[in-house]
Amino acid sequence: MQDPLVNRLKERDEDALAEAKELYGAGLRALAFRILGNREDAEEVENDACREAWESIPPAEPASLKSWLMMAARRRALDRLDAKLALKRGGGEAEAALDEMEDLLPGEDGRQWAGEIARKEAIRRFLTALPAQKRRIFLKRYWYFLSIREIAAEEGLSESHVKTVLHRSRKSLKDQLIREDLWNE
């Protein structure tokens, strides 16, 4: 069933955008703040994501406006983080999560992982195969950028347990990428 707000955006109803901001703005800002660590930057990301929704819908017709906005906000926030880090400026919780991604990088022999599409497909397959709790923990860390402590509290686990699950999940993902022969010479 189509999201009613998406239908209204398709009909160029500006009030729909305002309603979307009211409904989802806090979540967008929270996600962006965890990535960027800065309130002003988070608000700018929220505004950018909403503007992108206005400009992209239509032709885009997402089933859920909330999810679409979150993905847009996350993408934009990560782009900003990339720029900040290049300028040696700090980010938020995402910076720690980014460091953990080091485990997934190929070695120093100059090879790279395959192209974006193949990687995304492999990652989706990996996530689908994970048990539900491990998938939640992985996404809470690397999609939503919750801290280890927050994840432990939400999942009712110890922090060391969460860290171990994340460590093993990263290793499993890397093993899968290798198994699927996604190295690029």
Place this chain on the structure above:
Amino acid sequence: MNKMDLLQDLNDIGEDMLREAEPGQIRKKSRKWLPAAAVIVCALLIGAIWMGNRTKQNTKGAEKADTSILYQDERVTIRPISELIPNAVRSEACLVWHSERELFENCDVLLRARLVDIQNISITYQMDGSVSQACILTLEPVTVIRGSLKQGDRIRLFTDRYVNSSLEDMNYSLRTAQIGREGIVMLYENRIGGYVAELADYSAGDNQRFAIWEGETGKLLYDEQSFAGLAGLKSLDEAEDYIRFVLGDDDPAPADFEFSVRFIYRDRGEKGVSPEQVSCWSFGSQSGVFSFEGSSYETKEYGEENLSAWFSFGQDFLDQAYRCIRRLDDLTVSEDVRPDGSKSTVTVEISWRADRKEKKQRWYQNDSVPMDPLLQQTVTELRNELDKLPSMREWDAKLSKIAVVRRTERAQLAAAVLQEAFEKKYGPGNTPEYFRGTVIEESGHLSVILAPTKNGSEHARQIREIQNLLGEYADVVLFTLGE
């Protein structure tokens, strides 16, 4: 492609997964709490029904005139009693040793409940008129820790003993059972049927260990020999947490978990002691392999040969081992337990590292110094885990064969050395009067057979003489008395 690309790759994974992982949804371990109001209502209803049933006549093809009969069939008649019956038949059985985890796992239901009624009963056997006693305990469930309750909201538990806390020889769990007490109870389903199935929903596995009660002032009442892990715990809440830890598969081994177990064997025959043989098994989660350090006996005799083997093993094994070893964290065991000149048969040393902490425990099996029960349990469970690894079993068997072969070679040399020593001392072809010969045992030891004697001092002198003649080869010798 860099780390940021990988994070971006995650962006478009699908709404379902995003919704599932959305922050703000708190998940706690589920506990099967009965809603308080439902418990009260059901307790009132079932209590009324139960009170009626306690005097209900339940016949199978026979008319009952006695209104106190609870149950009757062609084999037994069961009545409620309030006093011990003199000369009642009483069944006896030896307790089978189980580890804590086995006790918690073997039962069908592990239940936290309050004891609300104790009904002692007599069982009269129609065949010969003999009478035994038993008891039906009624429990009001609080939490199901493991398993699922098949009945409603009150549970009847059958034990094959009369329950009276003043009786001195009462099994512990029964002696400490009092109405109003809350406890953690191990329930077994009635698989045989008959009168037990008519009267009760479950049976106690044994009357000594089936319950951990909470006494006055929160002191826990339980069979301490069987549940060493509960030592120091002060409430049922703590006991429940501990049991869930023992049973659960939470907290997998941390990434830096490594451990080693050294078994140091010293065979002892009658007055003859072989040198130490050391087996050390080391496991590391980071390295993903295990290594074995060969016997010091072999390396001493045959140089620096290192019987190393590298196998891969699963994370499950490490997690299980971590759960066993974690229990040792709070255990204080003196490492000076071994008295001077001890003749311990086995020394077990467990070293481990986890979360950047290191610890070592050593246990000596010595008749005069009993091992701490928690350490005993841990070692037993670790050995069980080791035995499950097919590679370990093969390697152990292989090493045992190697040890026997090498010991046999040494025993053959020892026999030759002894023969030569006898000839030097007693003349060619002669041996002392007490000497009856030698045999190489299946284990590879050289068994020196002596004439039987009741003179202990003379016997000791004979053994000393042979040990002196053998010199360094005395280590593979055992002494036996011939005919």
